[in-house]
Amino acid sequence: MPDTGEVQDSRTDQAEESAYAKGFDAGYKAGAATGAEExxxxxxxPYTILPGVSAKEVMEAGLQRFLPRLQPLLKPEEVHVRLEQSLALKKPLSVVRLGDGELLALAHDTVLPLAHAKAAGPFLTRAGITLPDYEARDRLAEAVRGADIIGIPASRLPTYQGLLFPVLRYYGIGHDPHRFTISTINYALHEHRLLQPLLLNRQVLVIGNKAEPLAEVLSASGVHITGTVAPVNGFRDVPGALAATAQHTFDIALVASGIPAVVICQTIAAELGKVALDFGHLADKLISGELTYDDDAS
Incomplete structure:
Protein backbone atom coordinates (compact mmCIF):
# COMPACT_ATOMS: atom_id res chain seq x y z
CA MET A 1 0.00 0.00 0.00
CA PRO A 2 1.23 3.57 -0.64
CA ASP A 3 2.25 5.43 2.48
CA THR A 4 0.28 8.38 3.84
CA GLY A 5 2.70 10.85 2.27
CA GLU A 6 2.23 9.38 -1.22
CA VAL A 7 -1.56 9.45 -0.85
CA GLN A 8 -1.41 13.06 0.34
CA ASP A 9 0.89 14.00 -2.56
CA SER A 10 -1.49 12.37 -5.01
CA ARG A 11 -4.45 14.25 -3.56
CA THR A 12 -2.50 17.48 -3.66
CA ASP A 13 -1.59 16.90 -7.32
CA GLN A 14 -5.21 16.16 -8.17
CA ALA A 15 -6.38 19.28 -6.32
CA GLU A 16 -3.80 21.40 -8.13
CA GLU A 17 -4.79 19.94 -11.52
CA SER A 18 -8.46 20.60 -10.74
CA ALA A 19 -7.72 24.16 -9.65
CA TYR A 20 -5.62 24.70 -12.77
CA ALA A 21 -8.40 23.37 -14.99
CA LYS A 22 -10.97 25.64 -13.35
CA GLY A 23 -8.62 28.60 -13.65
CA PHE A 24 -7.93 27.83 -17.30
CA ASP A 25 -11.66 27.57 -18.07
CA ALA A 26 -12.38 30.85 -16.27
CA GLY A 27 -9.47 32.56 -18.04
CA TYR A 28 -10.53 31.22 -21.44
CA LYS A 29 -14.12 32.43 -20.97
CA ALA A 30 -12.97 35.83 -19.75
CA GLY A 31 -10.54 36.15 -22.66
CA ALA A 32 -13.19 35.14 -25.18
CA ALA A 33 -15.66 37.67 -23.77
CA THR A 34 -13.05 40.43 -23.79
CA GLY A 35 -12.07 39.59 -27.35
CA ALA A 36 -15.68 39.74 -28.51
CA GLU A 37 -16.18 43.15 -26.89
CA GLU A 38 -12.98 44.48 -28.46
CA PRO A 46 -15.44 56.60 -35.00
CA TYR A 47 -16.36 58.81 -32.02
CA THR A 48 -19.38 56.70 -31.06
CA ILE A 49 -20.24 54.32 -28.23
CA LEU A 50 -23.01 51.79 -27.74
CA PRO A 51 -23.93 51.90 -24.04
CA GLY A 52 -25.74 49.08 -22.30
CA VAL A 53 -25.50 46.62 -25.20
CA SER A 54 -23.19 43.59 -24.96
CA ALA A 55 -21.33 41.95 -27.82
CA LYS A 56 -23.46 38.86 -27.24
CA GLU A 57 -26.64 40.86 -27.77
CA VAL A 58 -25.26 42.33 -30.98
CA MET A 59 -24.30 38.86 -32.24
CA GLU A 60 -27.71 37.43 -31.36
CA ALA A 61 -29.45 40.25 -33.24
CA GLY A 62 -27.11 39.99 -36.21
CA LEU A 63 -27.46 36.21 -36.39
CA GLN A 64 -31.13 36.55 -37.29
CA ARG A 65 -30.05 37.93 -40.66
CA PHE A 66 -28.07 34.78 -41.43
CA LEU A 67 -30.56 32.15 -40.25
CA PRO A 68 -31.64 31.39 -43.84
CA ARG A 69 -28.04 30.37 -44.55
CA LEU A 70 -27.88 27.78 -41.77
CA GLN A 71 -27.05 24.31 -43.04
CA PRO A 72 -28.53 21.33 -41.20
CA LEU A 73 -26.54 18.44 -39.79
CA LEU A 74 -27.87 14.95 -39.19
CA LYS A 75 -29.19 14.60 -35.64
CA PRO A 76 -28.26 11.60 -33.47
CA GLU A 77 -31.69 10.07 -34.03
CA GLU A 78 -31.25 10.33 -37.79
CA VAL A 79 -27.79 8.78 -37.69
CA HIS A 80 -29.20 5.99 -35.53
CA VAL A 81 -31.96 5.32 -38.07
CA ARG A 82 -29.40 5.09 -40.87
CA LEU A 83 -27.28 2.68 -38.83
CA GLU A 84 -30.28 0.54 -37.88
CA GLN A 85 -31.52 0.38 -41.46
CA SER A 86 -28.12 -0.62 -42.77
CA LEU A 87 -27.78 -3.33 -40.14
CA ALA A 88 -31.29 -4.65 -40.76
CA LEU A 89 -30.78 -4.73 -44.53
CA LYS A 90 -27.15 -5.91 -44.24
CA LYS A 91 -25.97 -2.93 -46.24
CA PRO A 92 -22.63 -1.13 -45.81
CA LEU A 93 -22.40 2.14 -43.91
CA SER A 94 -19.43 4.07 -42.58
CA VAL A 95 -19.66 6.77 -39.91
CA VAL A 96 -16.38 8.69 -39.58
CA ARG A 97 -15.42 11.79 -37.59
CA LEU A 98 -13.17 14.76 -38.29
CA GLY A 99 -11.52 16.57 -35.39
CA ASP A 100 -8.50 18.81 -35.26
CA GLY A 101 -6.14 15.86 -35.76
CA GLU A 102 -7.79 14.67 -38.94
CA LEU A 103 -8.08 18.21 -40.28
CA LEU A 104 -4.43 19.04 -39.60
CA ALA A 105 -3.42 15.76 -41.26
CA LEU A 106 -5.49 16.67 -44.33
CA ALA A 107 -4.26 20.26 -44.31
CA HIS A 108 -0.51 19.74 -44.13
CA ASP A 109 1.15 20.99 -47.28
CA THR A 110 -2.25 21.56 -48.89
CA VAL A 111 -4.08 24.43 -47.20
CA LEU A 112 -1.46 24.86 -44.45
CA PRO A 113 2.33 24.95 -44.68
CA LEU A 114 3.89 21.87 -43.12
CA ALA A 115 5.55 23.90 -40.36
CA HIS A 116 2.24 25.45 -39.33
CA ALA A 117 0.47 22.09 -39.23
CA LYS A 118 3.26 20.56 -37.12
CA ALA A 119 3.23 23.50 -34.70
CA ALA A 120 -0.54 23.26 -34.28
CA GLY A 121 -0.54 19.48 -33.88
CA PRO A 122 2.19 18.25 -31.51
CA PHE A 123 -0.23 15.46 -30.53
CA LEU A 124 -0.53 14.05 -34.05
CA THR A 125 2.01 11.25 -33.61
CA ARG A 126 0.00 9.91 -30.68
CA ALA A 127 -3.13 10.15 -32.84
CA GLY A 128 -1.60 7.97 -35.55
CA ILE A 129 0.30 10.14 -38.02
CA THR A 130 3.73 11.79 -38.04
CA LEU A 131 3.99 14.75 -40.38
CA PRO A 132 4.84 14.87 -43.16
CA ASP A 133 3.07 11.77 -44.44
CA TYR A 134 1.60 12.49 -47.85
CA GLU A 135 0.55 8.91 -48.52
CA ALA A 136 -1.47 8.80 -45.30
CA ARG A 137 -2.87 12.28 -46.00
CA ASP A 138 -4.09 11.28 -49.45
CA ARG A 139 -5.51 7.99 -48.21
CA LEU A 140 -7.33 9.88 -45.48
CA ALA A 141 -8.78 12.30 -48.03
CA GLU A 142 -9.94 9.38 -50.18
CA ALA A 143 -11.65 7.83 -47.16
CA VAL A 144 -13.43 11.05 -46.21
CA ARG A 145 -14.58 11.48 -49.79
CA GLY A 146 -16.01 7.94 -49.78
CA ALA A 147 -17.51 7.89 -46.28
CA ASP A 148 -21.28 7.66 -45.90
CA ILE A 149 -21.68 9.89 -42.83
CA ILE A 150 -19.05 12.43 -41.77
CA GLY A 151 -18.90 14.02 -38.34
CA ILE A 152 -17.61 17.60 -38.43
CA PRO A 153 -16.69 19.91 -35.54
CA ALA A 154 -19.13 22.45 -34.15
CA SER A 155 -16.23 24.55 -32.84
CA ARG A 156 -15.35 27.56 -34.98
CA LEU A 157 -11.78 27.74 -33.64
CA PRO A 158 -8.91 27.91 -36.20
CA THR A 159 -7.97 24.22 -36.15
CA TYR A 160 -11.60 23.07 -36.27
CA GLN A 161 -14.10 24.85 -38.58
CA GLY A 162 -11.30 27.26 -39.41
CA LEU A 163 -9.65 24.36 -41.25
CA LEU A 164 -12.73 22.32 -42.09
CA PHE A 165 -14.11 24.40 -44.94
CA PRO A 166 -10.76 25.16 -46.63
CA VAL A 167 -9.96 21.42 -46.43
CA LEU A 168 -13.32 20.39 -47.88
CA ARG A 169 -12.92 22.90 -50.71
CA TYR A 170 -9.37 21.77 -51.45
CA TYR A 171 -10.43 18.12 -51.76
CA GLY A 172 -13.65 18.91 -53.61
CA ILE A 173 -15.96 17.57 -50.90
CA GLY A 174 -19.29 19.40 -51.00
CA HIS A 175 -21.69 19.85 -48.11
CA ASP A 176 -24.47 17.28 -48.42
CA PRO A 177 -26.99 17.52 -45.53
CA HIS A 178 -27.54 13.77 -45.81
CA ARG A 179 -23.85 13.06 -45.09
CA PHE A 180 -22.81 15.44 -42.32
CA THR A 181 -23.35 15.25 -38.57
CA ILE A 182 -21.47 16.48 -35.49
CA SER A 183 -17.97 15.15 -34.84
CA THR A 184 -19.06 14.03 -31.35
CA ILE A 185 -21.75 11.75 -32.79
CA ASN A 186 -20.17 8.83 -30.89
CA TYR A 187 -20.90 10.56 -27.58
CA ALA A 188 -24.29 11.79 -28.79
CA LEU A 189 -25.44 8.24 -29.59
CA HIS A 190 -24.50 7.25 -26.04
CA GLU A 191 -26.03 10.35 -24.45
CA HIS A 192 -29.30 9.91 -26.34
CA ARG A 193 -29.46 6.24 -25.31
CA LEU A 194 -29.20 5.01 -28.87
CA LEU A 195 -26.01 2.97 -28.68
CA GLN A 196 -27.27 0.00 -26.68
CA PRO A 197 -30.33 -0.65 -28.91
CA LEU A 198 -27.99 -0.42 -31.89
CA LEU A 199 -25.71 -3.19 -30.58
CA LEU A 200 -28.46 -5.38 -29.11
CA ASN A 201 -28.47 -8.87 -30.65
CA ARG A 202 -25.78 -7.84 -33.13
CA GLN A 203 -22.36 -9.38 -33.78
CA VAL A 204 -19.82 -6.75 -32.80
CA LEU A 205 -16.15 -6.50 -33.73
CA VAL A 206 -13.92 -4.11 -31.76
CA ILE A 207 -10.84 -2.58 -33.40
CA GLY A 208 -8.05 -0.52 -31.84
CA ASN A 209 -5.29 -0.59 -29.24
CA LYS A 210 -7.85 -0.82 -26.42
CA ALA A 211 -10.05 -3.31 -28.23
CA GLU A 212 -9.72 -6.02 -25.58
CA PRO A 213 -10.65 -3.94 -22.49
CA LEU A 214 -13.48 -2.28 -24.42
CA ALA A 215 -14.72 -5.70 -25.54
CA GLU A 216 -14.69 -6.85 -21.92
CA VAL A 217 -16.78 -3.87 -20.81
CA LEU A 218 -19.31 -4.34 -23.60
CA SER A 219 -19.43 -8.11 -23.19
CA ALA A 220 -20.14 -7.74 -19.47
CA SER A 221 -23.20 -5.70 -20.44
CA GLY A 222 -24.51 -8.36 -22.80
CA VAL A 223 -23.01 -7.26 -26.13
CA HIS A 224 -22.10 -10.18 -28.39
CA ILE A 225 -18.43 -9.62 -29.20
CA THR A 226 -17.19 -11.80 -32.05
CA GLY A 227 -13.57 -10.66 -31.93
CA THR A 228 -11.00 -7.92 -31.45
CA VAL A 229 -8.33 -6.48 -33.74
CA ALA A 230 -5.18 -4.87 -32.32
CA PRO A 231 -2.83 -3.11 -32.45
CA VAL A 232 -3.39 -0.10 -34.66
CA ASN A 233 -0.32 2.04 -34.05
CA GLY A 234 -0.75 4.57 -36.79
CA PHE A 235 -1.25 4.24 -40.53
CA ARG A 236 1.46 1.60 -40.84
CA ASP A 237 -0.85 -0.87 -39.08
CA VAL A 238 -3.90 -0.16 -41.21
CA PRO A 239 -3.28 -2.89 -43.86
CA GLY A 240 -2.75 -5.55 -41.19
CA ALA A 241 -5.78 -4.42 -39.21
CA LEU A 242 -7.96 -4.57 -42.30
CA ALA A 243 -6.64 -8.02 -43.22
CA ALA A 244 -7.41 -9.25 -39.70
CA THR A 245 -10.85 -7.64 -39.81
CA ALA A 246 -11.71 -9.55 -42.96
CA GLN A 247 -11.18 -12.81 -41.08
CA HIS A 248 -13.93 -12.07 -38.56
CA THR A 249 -17.69 -12.49 -38.72
CA PHE A 250 -19.53 -9.36 -37.58
CA ASP A 251 -22.44 -7.04 -38.24
CA ILE A 252 -20.88 -3.81 -36.97
CA ALA A 253 -17.32 -2.76 -36.19
CA LEU A 254 -16.51 -0.24 -33.47
CA VAL A 255 -13.20 1.41 -34.37
CA ALA A 256 -11.16 3.36 -31.82
CA SER A 257 -7.78 3.92 -33.44
CA GLY A 258 -7.18 7.65 -33.73
CA ILE A 259 -6.93 9.24 -37.15
CA PRO A 260 -6.57 5.87 -39.00
CA ALA A 261 -10.10 5.01 -37.81
CA VAL A 262 -11.47 7.11 -40.68
CA VAL A 263 -9.69 4.94 -43.25
CA ILE A 264 -10.53 1.69 -41.46
CA CYS A 265 -14.24 2.50 -41.14
CA GLN A 266 -14.63 3.62 -44.73
CA THR A 267 -12.75 0.58 -46.06
CA ILE A 268 -14.79 -1.85 -43.96
CA ALA A 269 -17.95 -0.44 -45.53
CA ALA A 270 -16.63 -0.14 -49.08
CA GLU A 271 -14.73 -3.44 -49.32
CA LEU A 272 -16.35 -5.73 -46.74
CA GLY A 273 -19.92 -4.44 -47.09
CA LYS A 274 -20.34 -3.97 -43.32
CA VAL A 275 -21.31 -1.21 -40.91
CA ALA A 276 -18.47 0.62 -39.15
CA LEU A 277 -18.62 3.34 -36.50
CA ASP A 278 -15.71 5.59 -35.56
CA PHE A 279 -15.93 5.07 -31.77
CA GLY A 280 -13.10 7.36 -30.70
CA HIS A 281 -12.43 8.30 -27.07
CA LEU A 282 -15.84 7.00 -26.04
CA ALA A 283 -13.91 3.73 -25.72
CA ASP A 284 -11.59 5.23 -23.08
CA LYS A 285 -14.48 6.66 -21.09
CA LEU A 286 -16.33 3.34 -21.05
CA ILE A 287 -13.18 1.44 -20.08
CA SER A 288 -12.37 3.87 -17.24
CA GLY A 289 -15.93 3.89 -15.97
CA GLU A 290 -16.30 7.63 -16.48
CA LEU A 291 -19.24 6.70 -18.68
CA THR A 292 -21.22 3.49 -18.22
CA TYR A 293 -22.60 1.47 -21.09
CA ASP A 294 -25.56 0.41 -18.96
CA ASP A 295 -26.50 4.10 -18.56
CA ASP A 296 -27.29 3.94 -22.24
CA ALA A 297 -30.26 1.65 -21.60
CA SER A 298 -33.68 3.06 -22.36
Whole structure:
Protein backbone atom coordinates (compact mmCIF):
# COMPACT_ATOMS: atom_id res chain seq x y z
CA MET A 1 0.00 0.00 0.00
CA PRO A 2 1.23 3.57 -0.64
CA ASP A 3 2.25 5.43 2.48
CA THR A 4 0.28 8.38 3.84
CA GLY A 5 2.70 10.85 2.27
CA GLU A 6 2.23 9.38 -1.22
CA VAL A 7 -1.56 9.45 -0.85
CA GLN A 8 -1.41 13.06 0.34
CA ASP A 9 0.89 14.00 -2.56
CA SER A 10 -1.49 12.37 -5.01
CA ARG A 11 -4.45 14.25 -3.56
CA THR A 12 -2.50 17.48 -3.66
CA ASP A 13 -1.59 16.90 -7.32
CA GLN A 14 -5.21 16.16 -8.17
CA ALA A 15 -6.38 19.28 -6.32
CA GLU A 16 -3.80 21.40 -8.13
CA GLU A 17 -4.79 19.94 -11.52
CA SER A 18 -8.46 20.60 -10.74
CA ALA A 19 -7.72 24.16 -9.65
CA TYR A 20 -5.62 24.70 -12.77
CA ALA A 21 -8.40 23.37 -14.99
CA LYS A 22 -10.97 25.64 -13.35
CA GLY A 23 -8.62 28.60 -13.65
CA PHE A 24 -7.93 27.83 -17.30
CA ASP A 25 -11.66 27.57 -18.07
CA ALA A 26 -12.38 30.85 -16.27
CA GLY A 27 -9.47 32.56 -18.04
CA TYR A 28 -10.53 31.22 -21.44
CA LYS A 29 -14.12 32.43 -20.97
CA ALA A 30 -12.97 35.83 -19.75
CA GLY A 31 -10.54 36.15 -22.66
CA ALA A 32 -13.19 35.14 -25.18
CA ALA A 33 -15.66 37.67 -23.77
CA THR A 34 -13.05 40.43 -23.79
CA GLY A 35 -12.07 39.59 -27.35
CA ALA A 36 -15.68 39.74 -28.51
CA GLU A 37 -16.18 43.15 -26.89
CA GLU A 38 -12.98 44.48 -28.46
CA UNK A 39 -13.97 43.16 -31.87
CA UNK A 40 -17.37 44.83 -31.60
CA UNK A 41 -15.74 48.13 -30.55
CA UNK A 42 -13.56 48.02 -33.66
CA UNK A 43 -16.68 47.87 -35.85
CA UNK A 44 -18.37 50.96 -34.38
CA UNK A 45 -18.13 54.24 -36.28
CA PRO A 46 -15.44 56.60 -35.00
CA TYR A 47 -16.36 58.81 -32.02
CA THR A 48 -19.38 56.70 -31.06
CA ILE A 49 -20.24 54.32 -28.23
CA LEU A 50 -23.01 51.79 -27.74
CA PRO A 51 -23.93 51.90 -24.04
CA GLY A 52 -25.74 49.08 -22.30
CA VAL A 53 -25.50 46.62 -25.20
CA SER A 54 -23.19 43.59 -24.96
CA ALA A 55 -21.33 41.95 -27.82
CA LYS A 56 -23.46 38.86 -27.24
CA GLU A 57 -26.64 40.86 -27.77
CA VAL A 58 -25.26 42.33 -30.98
CA MET A 59 -24.30 38.86 -32.24
CA GLU A 60 -27.71 37.43 -31.36
CA ALA A 61 -29.45 40.25 -33.24
CA GLY A 62 -27.11 39.99 -36.21
CA LEU A 63 -27.46 36.21 -36.39
CA GLN A 64 -31.13 36.55 -37.29
CA ARG A 65 -30.05 37.93 -40.66
CA PHE A 66 -28.07 34.78 -41.43
CA LEU A 67 -30.56 32.15 -40.25
CA PRO A 68 -31.64 31.39 -43.84
CA ARG A 69 -28.04 30.37 -44.55
CA LEU A 70 -27.88 27.78 -41.77
CA GLN A 71 -27.05 24.31 -43.04
CA PRO A 72 -28.53 21.33 -41.20
CA LEU A 73 -26.54 18.44 -39.79
CA LEU A 74 -27.87 14.95 -39.19
CA LYS A 75 -29.19 14.60 -35.64
CA PRO A 76 -28.26 11.60 -33.47
CA GLU A 77 -31.69 10.07 -34.03
CA GLU A 78 -31.25 10.33 -37.79
CA VAL A 79 -27.79 8.78 -37.69
CA HIS A 80 -29.20 5.99 -35.53
CA VAL A 81 -31.96 5.32 -38.07
CA ARG A 82 -29.40 5.09 -40.87
CA LEU A 83 -27.28 2.68 -38.83
CA GLU A 84 -30.28 0.54 -37.88
CA GLN A 85 -31.52 0.38 -41.46
CA SER A 86 -28.12 -0.62 -42.77
CA LEU A 87 -27.78 -3.33 -40.14
CA ALA A 88 -31.29 -4.65 -40.76
CA LEU A 89 -30.78 -4.73 -44.53
CA LYS A 90 -27.15 -5.91 -44.24
CA LYS A 91 -25.97 -2.93 -46.24
CA PRO A 92 -22.63 -1.13 -45.81
CA LEU A 93 -22.40 2.14 -43.91
CA SER A 94 -19.43 4.07 -42.58
CA VAL A 95 -19.66 6.77 -39.91
CA VAL A 96 -16.38 8.69 -39.58
CA ARG A 97 -15.42 11.79 -37.59
CA LEU A 98 -13.17 14.76 -38.29
CA GLY A 99 -11.52 16.57 -35.39
CA ASP A 100 -8.50 18.81 -35.26
CA GLY A 101 -6.14 15.86 -35.76
CA GLU A 102 -7.79 14.67 -38.94
CA LEU A 103 -8.08 18.21 -40.28
CA LEU A 104 -4.43 19.04 -39.60
CA ALA A 105 -3.42 15.76 -41.26
CA LEU A 106 -5.49 16.67 -44.33
CA ALA A 107 -4.26 20.26 -44.31
CA HIS A 108 -0.51 19.74 -44.13
CA ASP A 109 1.15 20.99 -47.28
CA THR A 110 -2.25 21.56 -48.89
CA VAL A 111 -4.08 24.43 -47.20
CA LEU A 112 -1.46 24.86 -44.45
CA PRO A 113 2.33 24.95 -44.68
CA LEU A 114 3.89 21.87 -43.12
CA ALA A 115 5.55 23.90 -40.36
CA HIS A 116 2.24 25.45 -39.33
CA ALA A 117 0.47 22.09 -39.23
CA LYS A 118 3.26 20.56 -37.12
CA ALA A 119 3.23 23.50 -34.70
CA ALA A 120 -0.54 23.26 -34.28
CA GLY A 121 -0.54 19.48 -33.88
CA PRO A 122 2.19 18.25 -31.51
CA PHE A 123 -0.23 15.46 -30.53
CA LEU A 124 -0.53 14.05 -34.05
CA THR A 125 2.01 11.25 -33.61
CA ARG A 126 0.00 9.91 -30.68
CA ALA A 127 -3.13 10.15 -32.84
CA GLY A 128 -1.60 7.97 -35.55
CA ILE A 129 0.30 10.14 -38.02
CA THR A 130 3.73 11.79 -38.04
CA LEU A 131 3.99 14.75 -40.38
CA PRO A 132 4.84 14.87 -43.16
CA ASP A 133 3.07 11.77 -44.44
CA TYR A 134 1.60 12.49 -47.85
CA GLU A 135 0.55 8.91 -48.52
CA ALA A 136 -1.47 8.80 -45.30
CA ARG A 137 -2.87 12.28 -46.00
CA ASP A 138 -4.09 11.28 -49.45
CA ARG A 139 -5.51 7.99 -48.21
CA LEU A 140 -7.33 9.88 -45.48
CA ALA A 141 -8.78 12.30 -48.03
CA GLU A 142 -9.94 9.38 -50.18
CA ALA A 143 -11.65 7.83 -47.16
CA VAL A 144 -13.43 11.05 -46.21
CA ARG A 145 -14.58 11.48 -49.79
CA GLY A 146 -16.01 7.94 -49.78
CA ALA A 147 -17.51 7.89 -46.28
CA ASP A 148 -21.28 7.66 -45.90
CA ILE A 149 -21.68 9.89 -42.83
CA ILE A 150 -19.05 12.43 -41.77
CA GLY A 151 -18.90 14.02 -38.34
CA ILE A 152 -17.61 17.60 -38.43
CA PRO A 153 -16.69 19.91 -35.54
CA ALA A 154 -19.13 22.45 -34.15
CA SER A 155 -16.23 24.55 -32.84
CA ARG A 156 -15.35 27.56 -34.98
CA LEU A 157 -11.78 27.74 -33.64
CA PRO A 158 -8.91 27.91 -36.20
CA THR A 159 -7.97 24.22 -36.15
CA TYR A 160 -11.60 23.07 -36.27
CA GLN A 161 -14.10 24.85 -38.58
CA GLY A 162 -11.30 27.26 -39.41
CA LEU A 163 -9.65 24.36 -41.25
CA LEU A 164 -12.73 22.32 -42.09
CA PHE A 165 -14.11 24.40 -44.94
CA PRO A 166 -10.76 25.16 -46.63
CA VAL A 167 -9.96 21.42 -46.43
CA LEU A 168 -13.32 20.39 -47.88
CA ARG A 169 -12.92 22.90 -50.71
CA TYR A 170 -9.37 21.77 -51.45
CA TYR A 171 -10.43 18.12 -51.76
CA GLY A 172 -13.65 18.91 -53.61
CA ILE A 173 -15.96 17.57 -50.90
CA GLY A 174 -19.29 19.40 -51.00
CA HIS A 175 -21.69 19.85 -48.11
CA ASP A 176 -24.47 17.28 -48.42
CA PRO A 177 -26.99 17.52 -45.53
CA HIS A 178 -27.54 13.77 -45.81
CA ARG A 179 -23.85 13.06 -45.09
CA PHE A 180 -22.81 15.44 -42.32
CA THR A 181 -23.35 15.25 -38.57
CA ILE A 182 -21.47 16.48 -35.49
CA SER A 183 -17.97 15.15 -34.84
CA THR A 184 -19.06 14.03 -31.35
CA ILE A 185 -21.75 11.75 -32.79
CA ASN A 186 -20.17 8.83 -30.89
CA TYR A 187 -20.90 10.56 -27.58
CA ALA A 188 -24.29 11.79 -28.79
CA LEU A 189 -25.44 8.24 -29.59
CA HIS A 190 -24.50 7.25 -26.04
CA GLU A 191 -26.03 10.35 -24.45
CA HIS A 192 -29.30 9.91 -26.34
CA ARG A 193 -29.46 6.24 -25.31
CA LEU A 194 -29.20 5.01 -28.87
CA LEU A 195 -26.01 2.97 -28.68
CA GLN A 196 -27.27 0.00 -26.68
CA PRO A 197 -30.33 -0.65 -28.91
CA LEU A 198 -27.99 -0.42 -31.89
CA LEU A 199 -25.71 -3.19 -30.58
CA LEU A 200 -28.46 -5.38 -29.11
CA ASN A 201 -28.47 -8.87 -30.65
CA ARG A 202 -25.78 -7.84 -33.13
CA GLN A 203 -22.36 -9.38 -33.78
CA VAL A 204 -19.82 -6.75 -32.80
CA LEU A 205 -16.15 -6.50 -33.73
CA VAL A 206 -13.92 -4.11 -31.76
CA ILE A 207 -10.84 -2.58 -33.40
CA GLY A 208 -8.05 -0.52 -31.84
CA ASN A 209 -5.29 -0.59 -29.24
CA LYS A 210 -7.85 -0.82 -26.42
CA ALA A 211 -10.05 -3.31 -28.23
CA GLU A 212 -9.72 -6.02 -25.58
CA PRO A 213 -10.65 -3.94 -22.49
CA LEU A 214 -13.48 -2.28 -24.42
CA ALA A 215 -14.72 -5.70 -25.54
CA GLU A 216 -14.69 -6.85 -21.92
CA VAL A 217 -16.78 -3.87 -20.81
CA LEU A 218 -19.31 -4.34 -23.60
CA SER A 219 -19.43 -8.11 -23.19
CA ALA A 220 -20.14 -7.74 -19.47
CA SER A 221 -23.20 -5.70 -20.44
CA GLY A 222 -24.51 -8.36 -22.80
CA VAL A 223 -23.01 -7.26 -26.13
CA HIS A 224 -22.10 -10.18 -28.39
CA ILE A 225 -18.43 -9.62 -29.20
CA THR A 226 -17.19 -11.80 -32.05
CA GLY A 227 -13.57 -10.66 -31.93
CA THR A 228 -11.00 -7.92 -31.45
CA VAL A 229 -8.33 -6.48 -33.74
CA ALA A 230 -5.18 -4.87 -32.32
CA PRO A 231 -2.83 -3.11 -32.45
CA VAL A 232 -3.39 -0.10 -34.66
CA ASN A 233 -0.32 2.04 -34.05
CA GLY A 234 -0.75 4.57 -36.79
CA PHE A 235 -1.25 4.24 -40.53
CA ARG A 236 1.46 1.60 -40.84
CA ASP A 237 -0.85 -0.87 -39.08
CA VAL A 238 -3.90 -0.16 -41.21
CA PRO A 239 -3.28 -2.89 -43.86
CA GLY A 240 -2.75 -5.55 -41.19
CA ALA A 241 -5.78 -4.42 -39.21
CA LEU A 242 -7.96 -4.57 -42.30
CA ALA A 243 -6.64 -8.02 -43.22
CA ALA A 244 -7.41 -9.25 -39.70
CA THR A 245 -10.85 -7.64 -39.81
CA ALA A 246 -11.71 -9.55 -42.96
CA GLN A 247 -11.18 -12.81 -41.08
CA HIS A 248 -13.93 -12.07 -38.56
CA THR A 249 -17.69 -12.49 -38.72
CA PHE A 250 -19.53 -9.36 -37.58
CA ASP A 251 -22.44 -7.04 -38.24
CA ILE A 252 -20.88 -3.81 -36.97
CA ALA A 253 -17.32 -2.76 -36.19
CA LEU A 254 -16.51 -0.24 -33.47
CA VAL A 255 -13.20 1.41 -34.37
CA ALA A 256 -11.16 3.36 -31.82
CA SER A 257 -7.78 3.92 -33.44
CA GLY A 258 -7.18 7.65 -33.73
CA ILE A 259 -6.93 9.24 -37.15
CA PRO A 260 -6.57 5.87 -39.00
CA ALA A 261 -10.10 5.01 -37.81
CA VAL A 262 -11.47 7.11 -40.68
CA VAL A 263 -9.69 4.94 -43.25
CA ILE A 264 -10.53 1.69 -41.46
CA CYS A 265 -14.24 2.50 -41.14
CA GLN A 266 -14.63 3.62 -44.73
CA THR A 267 -12.75 0.58 -46.06
CA ILE A 268 -14.79 -1.85 -43.96
CA ALA A 269 -17.95 -0.44 -45.53
CA ALA A 270 -16.63 -0.14 -49.08
CA GLU A 271 -14.73 -3.44 -49.32
CA LEU A 272 -16.35 -5.73 -46.74
CA GLY A 273 -19.92 -4.44 -47.09
CA LYS A 274 -20.34 -3.97 -43.32
CA VAL A 275 -21.31 -1.21 -40.91
CA ALA A 276 -18.47 0.62 -39.15
CA LEU A 277 -18.62 3.34 -36.50
CA ASP A 278 -15.71 5.59 -35.56
CA PHE A 279 -15.93 5.07 -31.77
CA GLY A 280 -13.10 7.36 -30.70
CA HIS A 281 -12.43 8.30 -27.07
CA LEU A 282 -15.84 7.00 -26.04
CA ALA A 283 -13.91 3.73 -25.72
CA ASP A 284 -11.59 5.23 -23.08
CA LYS A 285 -14.48 6.66 -21.09
CA LEU A 286 -16.33 3.34 -21.05
CA ILE A 287 -13.18 1.44 -20.08
CA SER A 288 -12.37 3.87 -17.24
CA GLY A 289 -15.93 3.89 -15.97
CA GLU A 290 -16.30 7.63 -16.48
CA LEU A 291 -19.24 6.70 -18.68
CA THR A 292 -21.22 3.49 -18.22
CA TYR A 293 -22.60 1.47 -21.09
CA ASP A 294 -25.56 0.41 -18.96
CA ASP A 295 -26.50 4.10 -18.56
CA ASP A 296 -27.29 3.94 -22.24
CA ALA A 297 -30.26 1.65 -21.60
CA SER A 298 -33.68 3.06 -22.36
Missing amino acids: EMASLLP
